[in-house]
Amino acid sequence: xxxxxxxxxxxxxxxxxxxxxxxxxxxxxxxxxxxxxxxxxxxxxxxxxxxxxxxxxxxxxxxxxxxxxxxxxxxxxxxxxxxxxxxxxxxxxxxxxxxxxxxxxxxxxxxxxxxxxxxxxxxxxxxxxxxxxxxxxxxxxxxxxxxxxxxxxxxxxxxxxxxxxxxxxxxxxxxxxxxxxxxxxxxxxxxxxxxxxxxxxxxxxxxxxxxxxxxxxxxxxxxxxxxxxxxxxxxxxxxxxxxxxxxxxxxxxxxxxxxxxxxxxxxxxxxxxxxxxxxxxxxxxxxxxxxxxxxxxxxxxxxxxxxxxxxxxxxxxxxxxxxxxxxxxxxxxxxxxxxxxxxxxxxxxxxxxxxxxxxxxxxxxxxxxxxxxxxxxxxxxxxxxxxxxxxxxxxxxxxxxxxxxxxxxxxxxxxxxxxxxxxxxxxxxxxxxxxxxxxxxxxx
Amino acid sequence: xxxxxxxxxxxxxxxxxxxxxxxxxxxxxxxxxxxxxxxxxxxxxxxxxxxxxxxxxxxxxxxxxxxxxxxxxxxxxxxxxxxxxxxxxxxxxxxxxxxxxxxxxxxxxxxxxxxxxxxxxxxxxxxxxxxxxxxxxxxxxxxxxxxxxxxxxxxxxxxxxxxxxxxxxxxxxxxxxxxxxxxxxxxxxxxxxxxxxxxxxxxxxxxxxxxxxxxxxxxxxxxxxxxxxxxxxxxxxxxxxxxxxxxxxxxxxxxxxxxxxxxxxxxxxxxxxxxxxxxxxxxxxxxxxxxxxxxxxxxxxxxxxxxxxxxxxxxxxxxxxxxxxxxxxxxxxxxxxxxxxxxxxxxxxxxxxxxxxxxxxxxxxxxxxxxxxxxxxxxxxxxxxxxxxxxxxxxxxxxxxxxxxxxxxxxxxxxxxxxxxxxxxxxxxxxxxxxxxxxxxxxx
Numbered sequence: 027x028x029x030x031x032x033x034x035x036x037x038x039x040x041x042x043x044x045x046x047x048x049x050x051x052x053x054x055x056x057x058x059x060x061x062x063x064x065x066x067x068x069x070x071x072x073x074x075x076x077x078x079x080x081x082x083x084x085x086x087x088x089x090x091x092x093x094x095x096x097x098x099x100x101x102x103x104x105x106x107x108x109x110x111x112x113x114x115x116x117x118x119x120x121x122x123x124x125x126x127x128x129x130x131x132x133x134x135x136x137x138x139x140x141x142x143x144x145x146x147x148x149x150x151x152x153x154x155x156x157x158x159x160x161x162x163x164x165x166x167x168x169x170x171x172x173x174x175x176x177x178x179x180x181x182x183x184x185x186x187x188x189x190x191x192x193x194x195x196x197x198x199x200x201x202x203x204x205x206x207x208x209x210x211x212x213x214x215x216x217x218x219x220x221x222x223x224x225x226x227x228x229x230x231x232x233x234x235x236x237x238x239x240x241x242x243x244x245x246x247x248x249x250x251x252x253x254x255x256x257x258x259x260x261x262x263x264x265x266x267x268x269x270x271x272x273x274x275x276x277x278x279x280x281x282x283x284x285x286x287x288x289x290x291x292x293x294x295x296x297x298x299x300x301x302x303x304x305x306x307x308x309x310x311x312x313x314x315x316x317x318x319x320x321x322x323x324x325x326x327x328x329x330x331x332x333x334x335x336x337x338x339x340x341x342x343x344x345x346x347x348x349x350x351x352x353x354x355x356x357x358x359x360x361x362x363x364x365x366x367x368x369x370x371x372x373x374x375x376x377x378x379x380x381x382x383x384x385x386x387x388x389x390x391x392x393x394x395x396x397x398x399x400x401x402x403x404x405x406x407x408x409x410x411x412x413x414x415x416x417x418x419x420x421x422x423x424x425x426x427x428x429x430x431x432x433x434x435x436x437x438x439x440x441x442x443x444x445x446x447x448x449x450x451x452x453x454x455x456x457x458x459x460x461x462x463x464x465x466x467x468x469x470x
Numbered sequence: 471x472x473x474x475x476x477x478x479x480x481x482x483x484x485x486x487x488x489x490x491x492x493x494x495x496x497x498x499x500x501x502x503x504x505x506x507x508x509x510x511x512x513x514x515x516x517x518x519x520x521x522x523x524x525x526x527x528x529x530x531x532x533x534x535x536x537x538x539x540x541x542x543x544x545x546x547x548x549x550x551x552x553x554x555x556x557x558x559x560x561x562x563x564x565x566x567x568x569x570x571x572x573x574x575x576x577x578x579x580x581x582x583x584x585x586x587x588x589x590x591x592x593x594x595x596x597x598x599x600x601x602x603x604x605x606x607x608x609x610x611x612x613x614x615x616x617x618x619x620x621x622x623x624x625x626x627x628x629x630x631x632x633x634x635x636x637x638x639x640x641x642x643x644x645x646x647x648x649x650x651x652x653x654x655x656x657x658x659x660x661x662x663x664x665x666x667x668x669x670x671x672x673x674x675x676x677x678x679x680x681x682x683x684x685x686x687x688x689x690x691x692x693x694x695x696x697x698x699x700x701x702x703x704x705x706x707x708x709x710x711x712x713x714x715x716x717x718x719x720x721x722x723x724x725x726x727x728x729x730x731x732x733x734x735x736x737x738x739x740x741x742x743x744x745x746x747x748x749x750x751x752x753x754x755x756x757x758x759x760x761x762x763x764x765x766x767x768x769x770x771x772x773x774x775x776x777x778x779x780x781x782x783x784x785x786x787x788x789x790x791x792x793x794x795x796x797x798x799x800x801x802x803x804x805x806x807x808x809x810x811x812x813x814x815x816x817x818x819x820x821x822x823x824x825x826x827x828x829x830x831x832x833x834x835x836x837x838x839x840x841x842x843x844x845x846x847x848x849x850x851x852x853x854x855x856x857x858x859x860x861x862x863x864x865x866x867x868x869x870x871x872x873x874x875x876x877x878x879x880x881x882x883x884x885x886x887x888x889x890x891x892x893x894x895x896x897x898x899x900x901x902x903x904x905x906x907x908x909x910x911x912x913x914x
Contacts, residue, residue, distance in 0.1 A: 030519075030568045032552070035512035037565070039572055040579075043509055058906075059844045061821035061851030065487055068479035068598050069513075069584065073536075075474075085535060091588035092517075092530035092553060100544055108476070109536060121481070124474045128483055130868045132854045134819075135484075140513065144535035154512050169854060171833055293834060294841065375578075377505035389615060390737060397738065400503045407505030410576045410613060424574045462502075 034145060034153030036357060038364070044371035046360045048465040049187055050138055053158045053354060056183040060175075062136040062160050067117035069140075074105035075120045076112070079311060084112040085144035110142040114159040114353065119340040122163055122347050131165035131347075132172065138356070152357055158183070161351030163339055168348040170283060173315040173335050174290030180319065180331050180352045181295040188369040188467035189359060190322040192331070195302035196287055199312050199334070200280025201252070201267070202303075208272045209248045211241065215309065221253060222308040248272060253304035258292075260285035263301050280314075287315055313337040317352055324362060330355045369467040373426035376463060378456045379406035379438070380422035381431045386412050391433045398451040399431075405462065406431075428460050478589060478597030480801060482808070488815035490804045492909040493631055494582060497602045497798060500627040504619075506580040506604050511561035513584075518549035519564045520556070523755055528556040529588035554586040558603040558797065563784040566607055566791050575609035575791075576616065582800070596801055602627070605795030607783055612792040614727060617759040617779050618734030624763065624775050624796045625739040632813040632911035633803060634766040636775070639746035640731055643756050643778070644724025645696070645711070646747075652716045653692045655685065659753065665697060666752040692716060697748035702736075704729035707745050724758075731759055757781040761796055768806060774799045813911040817870035820907060822900045823850035823882070824866035825875045830856050835877045842895040843875075849906065850875075872904050 031037075038046055054064070076086055086109040090101060101107065111117050114137045122133070138158040145151045160179055162172040177194060184192040202221070206214045216239060220232050233246050241249075251270045257263050267281050284301055291299040307316040314335030321330060331354045339349030363369050379399055381392045392408045399406045407427075409418050415432070419441055422430045430439045431449070438454060439446040455461075475481075482490055498508070520530055530553040534545060545551065555561050558581045566577070582602040589595045604623055606616040621638060628636040646665070650658045660683060664676050677690050685693075695714045701707050711725050728745055735743040751760040758779030765774060775798045783793030807813050823843055825836045836852045843850045851871075853862050859876070863885055866874045874883045875893070882898060883890040899905075 030564055032512065032514065032516070035514060037512055038510070039569065040507045040509055046510075047508070058820035059847070059849045061819060061849055063484045063819050064491070065484055066482070066490075068476065068481055069586070070476065070479060070598070072476070085537060087533040088536050088539060089531040089554070089588070090534060092532050092547075093588070095532060095547055103536075103539055110533070120474055125483065130865075134851065142513070144533070144537070154514070164854075171830070172854075175852075290834075294837065375505060375507050376502035386615070390734075393738065403503070405503045405505055407578065408619075410608075410616070421574075 034151060036152060036155070036361065038360070039374075041371045041374040042360075042364050044374070044463055045363060045367075045369050045465055046356075048369070048371075049360055049363065050156070050158070050356060052186040053183045053356070054136070054138060056179065056186055057136040057158075057160055060134075060160075060179045060182075062134045062179070065121065065135050065137055066139060067111070067114070067121055067137065069110055069142075070108040071111050071116060071120060072105060073103065073107045073109055076109050076116060078116065078119065083309065085146075086110070086112055087142050087144040112143050113141055114139060114157055115161070115339070115351065118159075118161055118163070118349075118351075119347075122340040123342045126165065126342065126345075126347075131163065132168060133163045134160070135163070136160045155355065155357035156360075158354040158356050159333075159351055161339070161349050163347050163349040165347060166345065168350065170286070170314070171290070173283070173350050174287055174294075176333070176350050176352050177287065177291050177299065177315070177317055178294040180317075180354065181291065181298050183354065184319065184331060185295065187359065188363055188465070190324065190368075192298060192319050192321055194291070194299045194317055194319045194331070195305050196284065196291075196299055197301065197303055197305040197316050198280040198284040198287070198314060199306075199316060200276050200314065201284065202280075202306060204274045204277030204280055205248060205252050205270075205272050208274045208277065209245045211245055211249075213239065217241075217249070218306045219308060221249070221304055222306045224253065224304040255303040256300060258288065258297075258300045260288045263288065283314060307332065307334055310334065311336055311338070315350065321362070327358060327362065330358055367468070369465050372459075372464045372466060373428070374463070375407075375425050375427060376405040377407045377425065377427045378404055378460055378462070379429045379431050380418070380425070380427045381406055381408045381433065382415060382418045383409040383412040384434050388412075388433070395431055395433045395451045399454075402452075402455070404456060429456060478595060480596060480598070480805065482804070483818075485815045485818040486804075486808050488818070488907055489808060489811075489813050489909055490800075492813070492815075493804055493807065494600070494602070494800060496630040497627045497800070498580070498582060500623065500630055501580040501602075501604055504578075504604075504623045504626075506578045506623070509565065509579050509581055510583060511555070511558070511565055511581065513554055513586075514552040515555050515561060515564060516549060517547065517551045517553055520553050520560060522560065522563065527753065529590075530554070530556055531586050531588040556587050557585055558583060558601055559605070559783070559795065562603075562605055562607070562793075562795075563791075566784040567786045570609065570786065570789075570791075575607065576612060577607045578604070579607070580604045599799065599801035600804075602798040602800050603777075603795055605783070605793050607791050607793040609791060610789065612794065614730070614758070615734070617727070617794050618731055618738075620777070620794050620796050621731065621735050621743065621759070621761055622738040624761075624798065625735065625742050627798065628763065628775060629739065631803065632807055632909070634768065634812075636742060636763050636765055638735070638743045638761055638763045638775070639749050640728065640735075640743055641745065641747055641749040641760050642724040642728040642731070642758055643750075643760060644720050644758060645728065646724075646750060648718045648721030648724055649692060649696050649714075649716050652718045652721065653689045655689055655693075657683065661685075661693070662750045663752060665693070665748055666750045668697065668748045699747040700744060702732065702741075702744045704732045707732065727758060751776065751778055754778065755780055755782070759794065765806070771802060771806065774802055811912070813909050816903075816908045816910060817872070818907070819851075819869050819871060820849040821851045821869065821871045822848055822904055822906070823873045823875050824862070824869070824871040825850055825852045825877065826859060826862045827853040827856040828878050832856075832877070839875055839877045839895045843898075846896075846899070848900060873900060
């Protein structure tokens with residue numbers, strides 16, 4: 027029997043799972059404080075929906091019934107074939123169309139769920155991981171200010187976590203689109219795809235590639251000047267864009283929005299946002315603001331919170347549902363927090379008290395004490411075995427349980443300090459800090 | 471575009487999701503009060519593990535990479551093929567062997583997760599649903615008292631939910647096994663399988679079937695007398711078993727355990743447990759107590775909480791890990807609670823306050839009020855649009871948000887009573903009952 031791990035499918039030990047739960051709870055709290063409504067969608071979508079934005083670049087797992095396979099049936103792929111969702115945006119698009127009469131727009135939703143990607147195992151990426159998404163979806167229209175709001179909420183959520191400071195890079199697709207128009211570039215998609223690599227490959231390679239696809243030196247130079255712009259100041263942003271000499275209505279609208287985004291986010295969460303004009307978010311169908319977020323000193327992990335604005339997050343016939351949303355890669359964050367570690371759980375079990383058992387005959391008495399403690403909300407467990415007290419204390423210690431209760435003498439012992447005192451099971455309480463396991467953080 | 475529902479994959483609307491979250495939170499709280507440790511396992515297991523107890527009767531979904539399928543590759547089924555887990559017991563067995571050095575035994579774990587079964591859609595069953603399991607797993611040995619404990623914890627969890635009273639039926643495999651031995655029945659498995667149908671089909675059919683498989687009239691009669699026994703009294707249970715005339719060491723050990731189970735559970739949670747000697751739990755590899763639980767007046771839903779004791783929940787070479795556990799069918803319960811309904815959410819959104827906006831120019835002022843409220847833990851959202859107050863109040867009403875805040879005059883209005891008063895965003899609080907959405911129950 028091997029280790030039984032399956033590469034790409036992370037699992038945490040109990041004390042690690044408590045840290046993960048803490049992280050998810052913190053994120054959820056910020057989402058709910060901001061009035062986002064939690065939904066959960068099924069794990070599967072039809073291929074028609076999974077591929078609704080054209081063939082997806084994400085690897086999809088399709089499902090087949092084992093019995094059918096054993097009977098030699100291999101179903102043909104069709105639009106109705108079921109696959110596991112690879113993100114939480116595709117399910118939202120489908121859900122919005124399905125429930126457009128059940129919700130009030132703009133609809134503010136959050137969703138924290140696992141997603142699956144059928145990556146090849148050797149690539150070492152997660153194939154199962156948890157994401158935490160917020161999106162605001164309008165019916166026909168959606169105010170720009172929501173693009174500020176979503177970025178703010180995500181920074182607030184990240185600031186609530188035991189991680190170093192997050193820095194958000196923002197851009198606006200209208201600037202890139204406008205610049206391409208002004209420069210007479212038609213192949214906008216392939217340009218976006220190339221620019222998306224700017225952070226990963228040498229810039230010179232990108233510019234060469236673009237020249238090879240037929241862009242003129244003027245076109246390449248225009249893009250180069252524009253995408254070099256990095257600033258957290260709206261004033262400087264305007265000046266630098268002006269200095270490129272590129273100008274059009276779309277470009278100027280994008281510039282206004284990007285400046286408003288910097289100002290709005292800075293007002294709510296100072297010093298964590300930066301205009302970064304080479305940011306494109308590849309081929310996703312964004313039409314306004316785009317976002318990526320990096321953790322200080324852990325930039326090599328890549329963006330841990332990304333997203334943007336779609337003018338057509340969903341559509342139903344001629345009806346469009348614009349949306350803006352971002353997604354936190356929760357599993358990647360948990361992985362980071364655990365490996366550093368930036369946080370640990372004070373114990374691995376919920377139990378604050380281990381109730382000793384004198385003999386199997388008096389187990390009922392120990393159970394009664396446990397019931398009384400639980401009735402007052404104190405998590406506890408009864409010793410698995412009647413044994414010498416020393417042995418039972420060691421059992422509690424191994425489990426990280428701070429208190430042992432002795433029903434025979436009605437005494438409770440703090441096994442860390444050794445202090446033992448008389449106690450009434452209908453009145454005694456552990457100190458607040460020992461009541462439930464707590465997550466202790468080493469950052470901030 | 472059809473309704474986009476996929477049969478067997480339930481999804482809840484936001485206000486229903488809040489009820490589901492409430493139910494899961496209640497269950498989790500009882501589990502944690504009883505010192506159970508939460509783990510989460512990956513959604514997939516290998517076929518080797520999924521079929522580790524022989525070919526499973528549960529329908530399994532296997533995964534295939536879409537790109538591979540498109541390239542015409544159809545992977546051969548092998549022991550390493552991945553499939554979605556169909557319960558939380560198989561993952562636990564695998565996890566225990568993998569982490570036997572990372573945990574302290576007896577290991578008390580709970581797990582609340584979705585599972586998938588590749589049922590044929592026409593059968594109208596859930597193909598994706600949530601289960602809530604507790605198991606206690608020993609290393610080599612496991613005290614009988616844990617069989618009492620698990621049943622008690624599950625009744626406590628069910629009693630915390632907005633459902634009618636649950637009744638648990640219990641039996642002990644040693645009684646059935648012992649009776650078969652005494653009666654000289656060799657084909658115990660097929661007998662168990664037949665007896666399992668006693669609640670679903672006419673008893674006469676079952677006895678006929680057994681006679682046809684070669685059982686003698688004496689054997690059938692013996693089983694019949696035994697399996698007719700239903701009682702919540704340990705004394706009566708002993709008498710009735712004695713009256714069957716069947717007797718052996720195993721049978722008597724099973725009887726002792728079943729009596730102890732009735733007594734122990736009754737002591738902790740009075741009046742909800744009953745010995746029900748036709749209960750077999752089919753082919754699952756139970757070796758001691760077995761349990762099923764029904765909801766009063768909703769017995770037709772079948773058992774909503776079942777399980778039992780395994781002497782080999784897991785094994786690693788010659789090392790056995792006995793376990794006892796039960797599983798609540800959370801999705802089925804949520805379905806029941808929503809359809810009656812036994813509970814509803816006070817509102818569909820977390821927001822307690824809708825902050826009005828006078829004009830897009832003063833949106834920053836509204837944002838500031840919202841930030842102040844959130845800093846004190848009050849969930850709120852800012853109006854999507856600057857509009858006449860009447861329109862903004864209607865927007866809050868549509869969303870079920872009880873309060874509207876007017877930053878221009880620093881006033882807050884309870885839109886249900888119409889009462890409007892001056893308020894300071896750094897001090898005002900909503901009444902406790904309006905702070906977060908609450909789940910109001912109509913049972914108990």
